[in-house]
Structure formats: C-alpha cells, structure tokens
Amino acid sequence: MPSHDFDYDLVVRGATLAGPAEVFEADLGVRDGMIAAVGRNLRRGAEEIDARGMIVTPGGLDPHCHIEEPSEDGGVQEESFSSGSAAALAGGTTSFICFVPQWKGHPIAATAAGYEARARASRADYSFHQIITDPTPDVLEREVPALVARGIRSLKVFLTYDPLRLTDGQFLEVLATARRLGAFVTVHCENYDAIGWRIRALLEAGLTDPLQHAWARPPVVEREATHRAIALAELVDQPIQVFHVSCDEAAEEIARARARGVKVWGETCPQYLTLSTDDLAKPDFEGAKVVCSPALRAPGESERIWARIREGTLDVVSSDHCGFSFATAKRDPGSSGYGQGGAKARPDGMPAFNAIPNGVPGIETRLPVLFSEGVSTGRIDLPTFVRLTSTNAARLFGLAGRKGTLAPGADADLVLWNPDAERALTNSDLHHAIDYTPWEGMRLKGLPTMTIRRGEIAVRDGQVLAEPGSGRFLARGPYALATPSGRVPDGFDAAARR
Ligand code: URP
Ligand code: ZN
Ligand code: ZN
Numbered sequence: 001m002p003s004h005d006f007d008y009d010l011v012v013r014g015a016t017l018a019g020p021a022e023v024f025e026a027d028l029g030v031r032d033g034m035i036a037a038v039g040r041n042l043r044r045g046a047e048e049i050d051a052r053g054m055i056v057t058p059g060g061l062d063p064h065c066h067i068e069e070p071s072e073d074g075g076v077q078e079e080s081f082s083s084g085s086a087a088a089l090a091g092g093t094t095s096f097i098c099f100v101p102q103w104k105g106h107p108i109a110a111t112a113a114g115y116e117a118r119a120r121a122s123r124a125d126y127s128f129h130q131i132i133t134d135p136t137p138d139v140l141e142r143e144v145p146a147l148v149a150r151g152i153r154s155l156k157v158f159l160t161y162d163p164l165r166l167t168d169g170q171f172l173e174v175l176a177t178a179r180r181l182g183a184f185v186t187v188h189c190e191n192y193d194a195i196g197w198r199i200r201a202l203l204e205a206g207l208t209d210p211l212q213h214a215w216a217r218p219p220v221v222e223r224e225a226t227h228r229a230i231a232l233a234e235l236v237d238q239p240i241q242v243f244h245v246s247c248d249e250a251a252e253e254i255a256r257a258r259a260r261g262v263k264v265w266g267e268t269c270p271q272y273l274t275l276s277t278d279d280l281a282k283p284d285f286e287g288a289k290v291v292c293s294p295a296l297r298a299p300g301e302s303e304r305i306w307a308r309i310r311e312g313t314l315d316v317v318s319s320d321h322c323g324f325s326f327a328t329a330k331r332d333p334g335s336s337g338y339g340q341g342g343a344k345a346r347p348d349g350m351p352a353f354n355a356i357p358n359g360v361p362g363i364e365t366r367l368p369v370l371f372s373e374g375v376s377t378g379r380i381d382l383p384t385f386v387r388l389t390s391t392n393a394a395r396l397f398g399l400a401g402r403k404g405t406l407a408p409g410a411d412a413d414l415v416l417w418n419p420d421a422e423r424a425l426t427n428s429d430l431h432h433a434i435d436y437t438p439w440e441g442m443r444l445k446g447l448p449t450m451t452i453r454r455g456e457i458a459v460r461d462g463q464v465l466a467e468p469g470s471g472r473f474l475a476r477g478p479y480a481l482a483t484p485s486g487r488v489p490d491g492f493d494a495a496a497r498r
Helices: 081-090 109-119 137-149 168-181 192-204 212-216 219-236 248-259 270-274 286-290 302-311 366-376 382-396
Strands: 008-018 023-031 034-039 045-050 055-058 060-065 093-100 125-131 154-158 184-188 240-242 264-268 314-317 414-424 443-453 456-460
Touching (some): 081 456, 093 443, 184 219, 219 240, 219 248, 248 264, 302 314, 302 382, 366 443
Parallel strands (some): 093 125, 184 240
Antiparallel strands (some): 008 023
C-alpha cells in the first residue's frame, strides 16, 4: 500500500509508452500491482524510475511454450518452471501459457495434478492449454468441463506426431465439446499420413540428415491440414487458432477463411521469421538444433511471413519454446513425443531426421529478436510489436484488459527497452536450461533493460530478482472472442445435440 506521503507505489517517469494502438510520452503510476494512472506530471511514487529515453511496452504474454512437460516413460523436459520462467522474465515476457499433456489411453487426471503442482514454481504468471490426444466420452463430457470450470479454457490438438495426433472424427468431437463449453481450440496443422509416406521414402533412399526433416513436410502438407482444420472448425462453428504458421501457403488459407467471416486466427514464431533451411543444412548434425515442426522454409520465405503479419493474417508471435539440449536430448530419439516415423539411427550413431525431438528454445529471445528484426529494421511499428507479443494473445485467450495493455486497471507488467542498445546474442547470457540458442551470434539492436511484473522489478540489467513461486496462475473465464459466430450449415447445429 502507498504510504500517506505517496500517491503511487511506483512511478515510471518520462518514458515513451508503446501500447497496442499508439505511442506517446507520459508517466505511468502503479498501485497494488496494477496500473493506476497514465498521464503527464504524475504525483510522487514511493519508488521512482527515470525512464527518459526508454520505450515502455506491456510485459510479453507468450501463449505457446513447452515447459517441464512429462513424458509417458517417466521422463520430463529439462526446462523447469523455475529456469523457463526466469528466462521468460529476462526476455521481457511476464506471463505465458504452457501445455498439460494427455497420454493416449489415459485420462487427463493422470497428468494434470502433477503438472499443475510443478507449475507453482513459476516466477512469471502462467496458464495452461490442455492437450487432447484421446477424446473419449469421459474426457469430453466430464474431464474437459471440469477443467474449463477451473479456468483452463483452451485446448490444443495435433493433426500429426505419432503419439499425439487426432483423426478428423476425433477433432470434430473436440471442436463440438469446446463449442458447448465456450472454450478455445488451437491446432497443429500438418498432414500425418502425407508426412509418414514421405518419411518412409526418404529413409528407403538413405536420406537421413536433419535437412530431410523439411523435405518430409513441405509447405503443401501444412497448407492441406490448415485448410482441413479450418473447414472442420467452420462445419462445427468453433473459433480456432492455427499454431506456428511457417509458410505463406498456410497463411493464405487463413486469410481466405477470415475473408468469408470464419473465426480463425494465425500464430507464427521468430524461427519462421529469421531462420531457414540453410540452418537445417548445417554440417556435423548442427541442423538438428533447428528441427521443429512445421519445418523451417527456404531462404527468403520469411519475408512472406512478415508480409502476412503486416496485413493482419498472423496476429501473434509466440516462441513455441520447446527445448532439447544439443549435447543430450537432440541426440536421443526416445526423449520426446514430438517425433514421427520410428527411431532410426544413422551410421554415425545420430538419429535420422525423423527421430530427432522437434522443437527450439526461444522463450527469452522471442521479444528481443522480434524487436530487433521487426521494429529496429522498420518491418513493423511499435504498436504492431505490442499487439503481436501480448495484446492479441490476451484477447484470444481470455486475458484482455488484464494483460497486454498499458491502460489503468491492467496488471502492471512492463518492459523498459533501450532502443539504441546493441549486443550479440549468445547462449551463455540466457537463463534457460538448454545448451544452445538457434540465434547464437545474431546482432540485436534494441534490448530490454528492466522487466516489471505486477508492479515489482523482476529483472534489472539481466539479473532475475523474481523468486520461484512468485508467479500466479491465471484462471480464464468466459469471453466473447471464443463464442461461435452462429452460422452452421443448413441451420442445423450438430454440436448442440449432445
Ligand atoms: O517442433 C515443435 N513445434 N515442437 C513443439 C511441439 C509442437 O508441435 O508445438
Ligand atoms: Zn505444434
Ligand atoms: Zn508447440
């Protein structure tokens, strides 16, 4: 509470404030962890930060990251909630949404309680998407409604990966359940059978390098599954977001659907904006560092993704942080459920491309890489940066007004940026548990110098001050964006029949 002598707990003075719609100079006053006032010449705060020359944005909301996920064989991802959230805060991300796994043949309850207990170690605020791999009647009619009632209001489904993928019939059942409950659905869009067919042919031809990961899943398999996911969501009339769009072909499907009024949104990630098959083709198995799905695309393709951002088709840039260390897990075909086509070893003992665990680490680098490659180069303006990194995710996942804005009443999650600071990115400066970054050596222009989470200084000059366990679970209630459009074929609402 502010003392009698002060109007605010904290005043950030004289900054350039960058919100989702505008950029202006003002002071920002914080009281009880929330933004209390924005204006010129605010009265005194118990603590004052001189932010002249700095840009202040809302704290990042990363709506797609994989942290400390357990696997069915008893293993667990090496990125812990403590290390992952330290990395998030150091990179300007004050809240994130990660994934509760479900294993086929098991109820959600088999993983949920343990995972939620682990997440309490987070230093950043957090929420969950529930992965659905086995949509039995009990899961859909009893477990998912109970999750939604507890504020876990978004589901992820996979249309590929051996242990995770749903058939179209199962996907329809998940969409219909979400529609009845007012939940949101996110989708990994790639064609499972097409990828399997290409993998078998590549392996038979003796082509096993990391680069062949991209050959196994060219843009057309992403375009097909994106089109199909949107068509099935349209049939059910259920809002969805297509995760990690890597190519213009998939973005085009989203743009076409939006033009006819379908409630579909698209996400992309820094890896699709800055890396390419040139990185996958690096020798000595180095390409494994950037094996992720969908795959990286040809050099130059990323400019088409930037264009899709500017036109508004892709409105979120998440990290899809999914770390596997290069010295260990990337070489161990058994270390992840994110693979397809069985474990095959190459003559050098490394896994063939299809058995390399899929994913890149990026929770800490998401904002700095996007700021540098987007804002500092002039590809996007500051309000677009803010919408991509926090505001739009807050709208999509039921956190609007609370996260992703500098308006009074919102949580005081703030990032102070020095737009002129420059540094070469290197893994030893990062706080994650992974032994590499795909952006090693990249020169960054524009760096976060301070992260404030709910009014407290969480990171100052690279030093993480927020303690494990200081993050809060973000329960999410009903919200308008997740409601159906009301348009079903022939006026017959099949989802309502259960
Ligand atoms: O390669 C990726 N994207 N790994 C994480 C799992 C997923 O598909 O989101
Ligand atoms: Zn995915
Ligand atoms: Zn992911």
